[in-house]
Amino acid sequence: MENKQETRQKNVLITGSAHGIGYQLAYIFARHSYSLVLIDKDAENLRKIADDFINKLGISVKILVKDLSISNSPEEIFNELQIAGIKIDVLVNNAGIGTYGVFSETNLTQELKLLQINIVSLTHLTKLFLKDMISQGHGKILNVASVAAFQPGPLMAVYFASKAYVLSFSEAIANELEGTGVTVTTLCPGPTASKFQKSAAMEESKISHVNRMMTTETVAKIGYDSLMANKTIAIPGIRNQILARSVRFAPRNIVTKIVRSMHELRK
Numbered sequence: 001m002e003n004k005q006e007t008r009q010k011n012v013l014i015t016g017s018a019h020g021i022g023y024q025l026a027y028i029f030a031r032h033s034y035s036l037v038l039i040d041k042d043a044e045n046l047r048k049i050a051d052d053f054i055n056k057l058g059i060s061v062k063i064l065v066k067d068l069s070i071s072n073s074p075e076e077i078f079n080e081l082q083i084a085g086i087k088i089d090v091l092v093n094n095a096g097i098g099t100y101g102v103f104s105e106t107n108l109t110q111e112l113k114l115l116q117i118n119i120v121s122l123t124h125l126t127k128l129f130l131k132d133m134i135s136q137g138h139g140k141i142l143n144v145a146s147v148a149a150f151q152p153g154p155l156m157a158v159y160f161a162s163k164a165y166v167l168s169f170s171e172a173i174a175n176e177l178e179g180t181g182v183t184v185t186t187l188c189p190g191p192t193a194s195k196f197q198k199s200a201a202m203e204e205s206k207i208s209h210v211n212r213m214m215t216t217e218t219v220a221k222i223g224y225d226s227l228m229a230n231k232t233i234a235i236p237g238i239r240n241q242i243l244a245r246s247v248r249f250a251p252r253n254i255v256t257k258i259v260r261s262m263h264e265l266r267k
Helices: 020-031 043-057 073-084 109-134 157-176 218-226 238-247 250-261
Strands: 012-014 034-039 063-064 090-093 139-144 182-187
Touching: 012 020, 012 109, 020 034, 020 043, 020 090, 020 218, 034 043, 043 063, 063 073, 073 109, 090 109, 109 139, 109 157, 109 182, 139 157, 139 218, 157 182, 182 218
Parallel strands: 012 034, 012 090, 034 063, 090 139, 139 182
Antiparallel strands: none
C-alpha cells in the first residue's frame, strides 16, 4: 500500500509572494512541481500570478490575501489551510518591510508594522506550521533575513535589528531541530534590485546606488538551492559574504560608523 505522505503533491507556503524575491521563489517552486500557497496583501498581483502559473505550468495555486502587519493574520492563514486539508511541506517567510531615517524622527506606526511583519508574524507562522512538520518527520523552512543581520544599522536601526532577530532565531531552531527531518535555512541577501528601496523611502541613500545589485532571480535561486541543500545560512554573492563575515573582526563602533556612512543621503 502506498504512503500518501510520499505520493501527494508537495506544498510550499510563501509570504510576500506578489513581488520581488518572493515572486521569484514562487516561480522556482512552481517549476519544480510544488503546489503553491501564496500570501500577500496585493490581491490584484496575486491573482495575476496565480492565473499565470496555473495556465503555463499546470500547477495548483491557492492565494490568501493577508496583511501580516495585522496580528491575527498568521492564525487565520493556518486555520484556513487546516480546514482545506492542505499540509505545508515548505514554509518560506519572505515578507518584510524597511524604514529609513533617524530613529527619533521616524514614524512609530510604520516601525510597529515592521516589527509585526519582520519578527512577530514570522515567528508566529513558524510556530504554527513547525509542529505538523515535526510530526510528519519532514519539512523545510526558509527565513529571509539580510546581510543587515550581521551589524547595527544607523538610519535603519529597527530594520537591521529585526533581521538580526531573524538570523539568531533561525540558527537557534535549526540546531534544536537536528534529527527531526525538519531543516531551517536563513537567506541573507545584500542590496537587491527590487521595490524595497522605494517602499523604505531610501532611494536617495548611497547604499541604494551601489554598482551591480544582485537581481531577485539570482537571490531566489541561491535561496532555493541552499534550502534544498539543507544549509543553515545562505549569503548570496562573494562581496556580501566578505561583508557579513568581516564585521566580526572589526571594532563594533567602527563597523557602525561605516554602515552609517553607507546609508547617508547622496550629496
